[in-house]
Amino acid sequence: PGLNDGPPLAQSFDDLLGLYPDVPSVGVVPIGLTQHRDDLPNLQLVDERMAIDILNQVGKRQKSMRKRHGLGAIYAADEMFLIAKRAIPPEAYYDDYCQLENGIGMLRQLKGRFDSREGDLPRRLARPIRLCCVTGASAGPFIAELCERVTRKVKNLEVQPLVVDNDFWGRSVTVSGLLTAGDIGDSFMRAGLDVDAAVLPPECLNTDGLFLDDETVPGLRDTIELPVLESEYDFVQTILNATTAVRSAQPVGVAQQSLLKNLII
Numbered sequence: 001p002g003l004n005d006g007p008p009l010a011q012s013f014d015d016l017l018g019l020y021p022d023v024p025s026v027g028v029v030p031i032g033l034t035q036h037r038d039d040l041p042n043l044q045l046v047d048e049r050m051a052i053d054i055l056n057q058v059g060k061r062q063k064s065m066r067k068r069h070g071l072g073a074i075y076a077a078d079e080m081f082l083i084a085k086r087a088i089p090p091e092a093y094y095d096d097y098c099q100l101e102n103g104i105g106m107l108r109q110l111k112g113r114f115d116s117r118e119g120d121l122p123r124r125l126a127r128p129i130r131l132c133c134v135t136g137a138s139a140g141p142f143i144a145e146l147c148e149r150v151t152r153k154v155k156n157l158e159v160q161p162l163v164v165d166n167d168f169w170g171r172s173v174t175v176s177g178l179l180t181a182g183d184i185g186d187s188f189m190r191a192g193l194d195v196d197a198a199v200l201p202p203e204c205l206n207t208d209g210l211f212l213d214d215e216t217v218p219g220l221r222d223t224i225e226l227p228v229l230e231s232e233y234d235f236v237q238t239i240l241n242a243t244t245a246v247r248s249a250q251p252v253g254v255a256q257q258s259l260l261k262n263l264i265i
Contacts, residue, residue: 001031001043001044001045001046001047001050002043002044003043005050005054009054009057010057013026013028013057013058013061013074014061016074017061017065017073017074020065020069020073021069024073024098025073025074025075025098025099026073026074026075027075027077027099027102027104028054028058028074028075028076028077028080029077029079029080029102029103029104030045030046030051030077030079030080030083031043031045031046032172032173032175033045033170033172033173034169034170034172034173035169035170035171035172036169036170045172046080046083047083048083048084048085051080051081051083051084052084052086054076054080055076055080055081055084055086058074058075058076061074062074062075062093071095071096072093072094072095075093075094075098075099075104075105076104077102077103077104078103078104078105078106078107078108078138079103079138079174079175082138088107088108088111089108090108091108091109091112093105093108094108094109097109103175103177106233107139107142109233110139110142110146110233110235111142111146113233113234113235113236114146114149114234114235114236117234117236117237118149118153118236120236120240121150121153121154121236121239121240122154123153123154123155124154124155124156124157125154125155125156125157125243126156126247127156127247128156128157128158129156129157129158129196129243129246129247130157130158130159130160130194130195130196131157131158131159131160131195131196131197131198131199131239131242131243131246132159132160132161132162132188132193132195132197132198132199133146133147133159133160133161133162133198133199133201133238134162134164134176134179134184134188134198134199134200134201135161135162135163135164135176135201136163136164136166136174136175136176136177136178136179136201137163137164137165137166137171137174138174138175138176139175139176139201140161140163143161143163144161144163146159146235147159147160147161150235150239154239157239157243158195159239160193160195162184162187162188162191162193162198163187164179164183164184164187165183165187166178166179166180166183167182167183167186168180168182168183168212168213169212176201176202176203176204177201177202177203177204178212179201179204179211179212180211180212180213180215181211181213181215181216181219181220181223182211182213182215184198184200184220185220185223185224188223188224189223189224195226196226196227196246197226197227197228197229197242197245197246198224198226198227198228198229199228199229199231199238199242200217200228200229200230200231201231202231202232202233204230205217205230217230227245227246229241229242229245
């Protein structure tokens, strides 16, 4: 905002879309700023008014690209819709989810997969199990809705969301994948949750099994004194595997990562 919004942003959209299909898709993501900005330019976040304007620009160009090429080619990030206080669009908006690795369409895919697989959940568990699903502020309402639906459907299963504020990078950073073990542990302890296991959001860990604060899953497990399960992108499968892990009372750590690789959220 104030640097490359307005006419320069519109020109960027048109220049990039003019290169289709050599540039097959364009993702439009609001700037993210941490609290660690000493001696850096004073940049501003995208606000609601600007997000609405950007979504209108993207929508107009997507409509034109669909008419000319049969697909949208330009897609706004989930965060842009949240900032604008608009509903996440239907699956058709995202075509083949070509920008999913940039987090564009993740919330729609998460809900779509849950809707299609909700019937795979059991009617009841043999004994009570309580799970905590960790999430960031952006996805908080969506994860809370899915937790409520699972709890309502499966007798003897309670799934609670834990929305974690990002104090490591700053609270303007709201995506789940940038949460640290320190913030997760602190939030869990403050909440005083009485659960059997905690399930992480996807992308919290790098390929070495480290959070962004260099902490590990076993370290977080020791902090909250509960099993900590990794996850990916299918909430139903996460629940099925998490309840199995809790019933089996298997220790969950680095040695079990291959076993839990299919835990998905």
